[in-house]
Amino acid sequence: MTLPAPLVAVVGNPNAGKSALFNALTGARQKVGNYPGVTVERKSGRTALPDGRSVELVDLPGTYALEPSSPDEAVTRKVLEGNQLGERKPDALLVVVDASNLDNHLRFALELRSLGLPMVVALNMIDMAARDGLTVSADQLSQALGLPVVETVAVRRRGLEAVREALEQAIGRSTAPIAVPTDLAREARRIAAAAVVSEAPVRRWTHRLDRVLLHPVAGVAILALVMFAMFQAVFAWSETPIGWIESGVSAIGTGVTDVLPEGALRSLLVDGVIGGVGAVVVFLPQILILFLFILLLEGTGYMVRAAFLMDRLMGTAGLSGRAFIPLLSSFACAVPGIMATRTIDNEKDRLTTILVAPLMTCSARLPVYTLIIAAFIPHREIAPFVNLQGAVMFGLYLAGIVGALLAALALRKTVARGAASSFMMELPKYQMPALKDVALGLWQRTVIFLKRAGGIILVTTVLLWALASFPKAGPGESQSEVSIAGKIASGIEVVVKPIGFNHDIALALLPSMAAREVAVSAIATVYALNEADEAQLEQSLAERLRYAWPLPTALAFLAWFVFAPQCISTIAVTRRETNSWRWPLFMVGYLFTLAYLAAGATYWTAVALGL
Numbered sequence: 001m002t003l004p005a006p007l008v009a010v011v012g013n014p015n016a017g018k019s020a021l022f023n024a025l026t027g028a029r030q031k032v033g034n035y036p037g038v039t040v041e042r043k044s045g046r047t048a049l050p051d052g053r054s055v056e057l058v059d060l061p062g063t064y065a066l067e068p069s070s071p072d073e074a075v076t077r078k079v080l081e082g083n084q085l086g087e088r089k090p091d092a093l094l095v096v097v098d099a100s101n102l103d104n105h106l107r108f109a110l111e112l113r114s115l116g117l118p119m120v121v122a123l124n125m126i127d128m129a130a131r132d133g134l135t136v137s138a139d140q141l142s143q144a145l146g147l148p149v150v151e152t153v154a155v156r157r158r159g160l161e162a163v164r165e166a167l168e169q170a171i172g173r174s175t176a177p178i179a180v181p182t183d184l185a186r187e188a189r190r191i192a193a194a195a196v197v198s199e200a201p202v203r204r205w206t207h208r209l210d211r212v213l214l215h216p217v218a219g220v221a222i223l224a225l226v227m228f229a230m231f232q233a234v235f236a237w238s239e240t241p242i243g244w245i246e247s248g249v250s251a252i253g254t255g256v257t258d259v260l261p262e263g264a265l266r267s268l269l270v271d272g273v274i275g276g277v278g279a280v281v282v283f284l285p286q287i288l289i290l291f292l293f294i295l296l297l298e299g300t301g302y303m304v305r306a307a308f309l310m311d312r313l314m315g316t317a318g319l320s321g322r323a324f325i326p327l328l329s330s331f332a333c334a335v336p337g338i339m340a341t342r343t344i345d346n347e348k349d350r351l352t353t354i355l356v357a358p359l360m361t362c363s364a365r366l367p368v369y370t371l372i373i374a375a376f377i378p379h380r381e382i383a384p385f386v387n388l389q390g391a392v393m394f395g396l397y398l399a400g401i402v403g404a405l406l407a408a409l410a411l412r413k414t415v416a417r418g419a420a421s422s423f424m425m426e427l428p429k430y431q432m433p434a435l436k437d438v439a440l441g442l443w444q445r446t447v448i449f450l451k452r453a454g455g456i457i458l459v460t461t462v463l464l465w466a467l468a469s470f471p472k473a474g475p476g477e478s479q480s481e482v483s484i485a486g487k488i489a490s491g492i493e494v495v496v497k498p499i500g501f502n503h504d505i506a507l508a509l510l511p512s513m514a515a516r517e518v519a520v521s522a523i524a525t526v527y528a529l530n531e532a533d534e535a536q537l538e539q540s541l542a543e544r545l546r547y548a549w550p551l552p553t554a555l556a557f558l559a560w561f562v563f564a565p566q567c568i569s570t571i572a573v574t575r576r577e578t579n580s581w582r583w584p585l586f587m588v589g590y591l592f593t594l595a596y597l598a599a600g601a602t603y604w605t606a607v608a609l610g611l
């Protein structure tokens with residue numbers, strides 16, 4: 001009776017070069033099949049050891065950790081533990097690691113030691129590492145890791161004989177399991193550092209920076225600080241350019257007033273188009289400052305680190321780490337964010353992400369937030385370099401994020417029951433952001449914003465102008481009460497009065513379903529129609545609001561906008577991406593409920609505090 005050839009499983013992180021090494025070792029002697037019951041390819045082949053014995057190699061899918069997060073990874077784990085149907089338990093492991101990405105790849109290698117199987121480590125891609133200015137020593141790595149390590153360049157067939165020799169020595173040797181270190185990432189970093197002979201400055205700096213920026217406490221604190229500074233800048237740097245746009249808009253308005261005779265056309269242009277759309281356009285500088293920060297952070301390589309830091313936090317809320325990028329793009333707009341959830345392959349993970357994406361503060365909320373903040377929150381330093389206005393804005397963004405995490409947690413316990421799958425990402429080197437890309441990104445945001453202003457916002461505002469202009473108020477009557485829009489608003493007011501909303505807000509709510517910024521243009525238009533008084537027209541919208549609204553009402557309005565799904569496009573894209581009306585309706589329902597409760601709680605708390 002002949003014994004079957006020893007089985008060696010080729011394992012490692014995705015893209016380590018497993019298949020390349022497997023192909024190089026087995027040459028033409030490969031067989032392809034499927035694991036019974038699962039659609040993962042089983043590729044096996046033979047190679048001859050120096051002593052003439054033959055071993056069977058099986059090439060496994062790339063895996064980040066023993067805890068599987070995908071069906072592929074589940075197969076890998078089962079094979080390694082000898083539980084996969086149709087596969088015997090391996091006699092040894094050939095662990096392939098990428099030399100230029102050692103600390104990431106060593107984590108899995110360290111976990112694998114707990115299986116108690118003989119292991120050989122192929123230190124692959126040393127050519128790529130050398131090109132990056134990194135020299136790694138197989139001997140030093142072997143010592144630090146306590147395993148045989150062989151240098152390979154799989155695609156150039158370098159190191160194949162050494163792998164075969166190492167396998168020959170390893171197979172059959174009894175090996176005790178080594179417990180997985182408690183701080184796996186730190187241990188992997190330590191061992192990787194011990195293996196490095198020399199490193200180019202960029203790589204060294206990247207590692208030094210990462211030690212601080214990826215630290216679970218310091219790193220998160222720095223991220224919060226960066227975000228905080230970003231919102232401070234949104235207010236601090238925008239004042240001057242906003243002043244320019246305001247003067248420009250008001251000059252155009254005066255110009256048109258001078259040229260046209262009094263009448264409906266003049267009112268349409270001055271009160272509707274220029275007054276309404278102009279009130280939104282002034283927020284362009286703030287949006288650009290916000291995106292300048294985001295683009296710079298992306299360009300330096302920091303954004304991926306932010307995702308890495310958030311991964312754990314999102315995991316506790318039941319969100320997949322893959323949700324980070326869709327949620328991050330939802331800060332620009334939930335529509336592309338929701339479309340980006342297609343990269344999440346688990347259905348429940350994806351649904352949860354879609355349902356909470358509208359809670360990320362999109363740039364369309366910025367005009368609303370800024371208007372109310374400028375009107376009601378004093379421009380005052382509460383600490384050195386910390387302005388109250390920026391702090392409130394930061395708080396509103398934070399409220400959205402916290403709301404999203406809590407909502408995800410609740411959804412995971414109810415309609416989208418299940419646990420989140422984690423993922424690992426490759427961290428790029430730090431670099432100077434390419435200014436051309438940043439400029440291009442800002443230009444694109446400008447175009448998007450102005451197109452919205454000239455499109456949906458203009459159309460809705462003109463429509464509202466018409467509804468708010470007719471029928472005309474008689475003497476002693478108020479235009480905003482008598483008009484069609486005013487009548488509709490009075491109906492809505494009944495519902496929103498308990499949460500402190502007034503007639504102005506009730507009037508803005510319906511049209512701002514088309515686009516959130518319309519809340520600003522609508523209020524601006526209605527005020528322009530209402531007040532023929534020249535002196536009042538000279539005042540900015542913020543100044544007029546300050547006198548017209550009590551503070552608790554303004555705060556309730558802010559709280560409302562953190563949660564309310566005031567956006568038809570988001571509802572439409574949710575319908576398309578989930579392929580039914582069920583989830584968009586659910587989303588609208590739960591978000592409006594949250595908005596109502598939050599606004600009410602804010603209003604009554606503020607009233608109780610005597611604000």
Ligand SMILES: Nc1nc2c(ncn2[C@@H]2O[C@H](COP(=O)(O)OP(=O)(O)OP(=O)(O)O)[C@@H](O)[C@H]2O)c(=O)[nH]1
Pocket residue numbers: 012013014015016017018019020021060061062063124125126127128152153154155156
């Ligand atoms: N320069 C260089 N490239 C390599 C080396 N080994 C593999 N590659 C390349 O790296 C890429 C990934 O290699 P694969 O063998 O497909 O990696 P894998 O580990 O099987 O990846 P998954 O199956 O996705 O987990 C391919 O483009 C290979 O050509 C190497 O030693 N040097």
Ligand SMILES: [Mg+2]
Pocket residue numbers: 018019020060061062
């Ligand atoms: Mg492969």
